Amino acid sequence: MDIRGLAYVTIETTDIGKWRKFGTEIIGMMESPNMPDDGNLYFKLDEYQYRFRIIPGKQDRFVLPGWEVPGEEAFEQAQKELKKAGVPFKKGTAKEAAARCVRGFISLKDPGGHEIEICWNPKLDYAPMISPVGVPRFETGYHGDMGLGHIAVATPCLKETREFYLNVMGFGQTDYMHFHFNPDPKDPGQGLHFLHCNNPRHHSLALFEDKNPHPGNLVHLMVEVESLDDVGHFMDRVHQNKIDVVTGLGRHTNDKMVSMYIKTPAGFAMEFGFDGVQIDWSNYTPTESSATSHWGHRWGQG
Template sequence: MTNQLPISSLGYVRIGMNEPQEWADFGEAILGLQASRATDGRVQLRMDSAPARFIVEPATRPGFIAAGWACEHDDFDRLVGQLERAGIALTEGTMEACEQRSVQGFVSGFDPSGNCFELYHGRSQAADTAFESPIEGVRFIADELGLGHVVLPAPEHTATSDFYQSMLGFAMSDALTLPPPVEGAPEMIVYFLHARSPRHHSLGLFNAPVPSGIVHLMVEMTSLDAVGCCLDRVNAAGYPLTATLGRHLNDGMVSFYFLAPGGIPIEVGYDGKQFDWSDFEPTVSTVGDIWGHEYQFADE
């Protein structure tokens, strides 16, 4: 039944910045996103046919605000009913907030680790214009696959994983356990969960807190050269790398990681595997990478 998963994909992310325009400038110059509109101090960026994938809002404390998950109207009603019966506090999106997201309706709430999630339906289709990157040749693997994936901090690891599976209908792809980054620290565990999107995971849950509110956000480009050119732009602009180029074992993504404005770690990748969920068995792994991905952990 896994092909009936109610959430189709990661639809959008909300990011807070002291100066939202700073993130828009970064998104255009480094990632090749296309700033689409700016209202009430917010800026929105596109990566594909969707009207907005990145919603950047004024905030006193910069960081990740929320992940927006897409579903059909009947699944939306069913999931909202399920959340309400379980006593999960939900806030219904106002008309103005729906307009900001280009959706017909949404609710927001918090998972057991305190991450804000939004569940929406009725995303209006593309703006009248096709996506056009300000950087020649940049395109993203997105559209029906969704924006990419988020890996979120989940100190309440089991409860949070259970919540996304039982309440929002995600399914497990892989449970990865890695040795502690430094001696004496706990081992690192990431659960990778998929939606209906054929991406190996649209959501990852990491077993520790992260100050910026997000472990990383992944976007996928359409060629290895595009990833390499992006890496050159990141290095030239002086954004700190948080992992060198490498290939993950579970989703096969060739990628690198760096720290974007607002303290948002971004993974830029290519070549992620796509899966047929009707014929899939979740895996358990103890190796994260086939090669590369030397991580630079912050000292603080």
């Protein structure tokens, strides 16, 4: 399968107003100017008509990622491969596709039980992204072809979930880390796989081994900006608005991202960073890293 990037994310909220403020005033995204007034909240980051779809509901949670394939043939091929692998999926109706601003999509679940969608030809409206807090540009590649960022999801069955994303969804292995949070030497610890799809981002998906569900149904969601100053201004907005910091500023070892993590209104973390490495996968050797960060990323410290 030829996944090109994270086209959109859907998030459920009990409080649209909280997400409006968080998305525009803290992250600095623009409320999408060309979406219908359908009760949902949409944020724009780049040429795509929207990237975040926030839907009112009974829970505060990450609902699903929308993974993009390049065109109708790739979309047909994806369905053939899912059928061959015995993975059930449901085709979205024309009305549902129109609501997502894509030409078509299917819904399925990964082995960890997370919902995902696979779509083709999301709409690019080219309306300028005018950030209400002056973020000059979000790094999403040429016309958004690197996807909106990356997600890290928790799975109770790391091996099966990884195999599904590698062998069925066509992702590639980038890096692996192993953690021992429990001082008990008999504790096997927890693994974290970083996987890339067909764009230069170091990873578009990370899979974290955890039997317990994470707050808001996600470990974190990352968006990237273009400069250290953009991250610094973000840090000031976080402190001015007394947003909970998950980890303070730091530079990751594997993707080189300089970032900080904060708590979203859904309870999961959001990483806001710059300087993420971009890789040519033709000659890449997957790594195993034993440290998450060169410096910083201290828990709970701004």
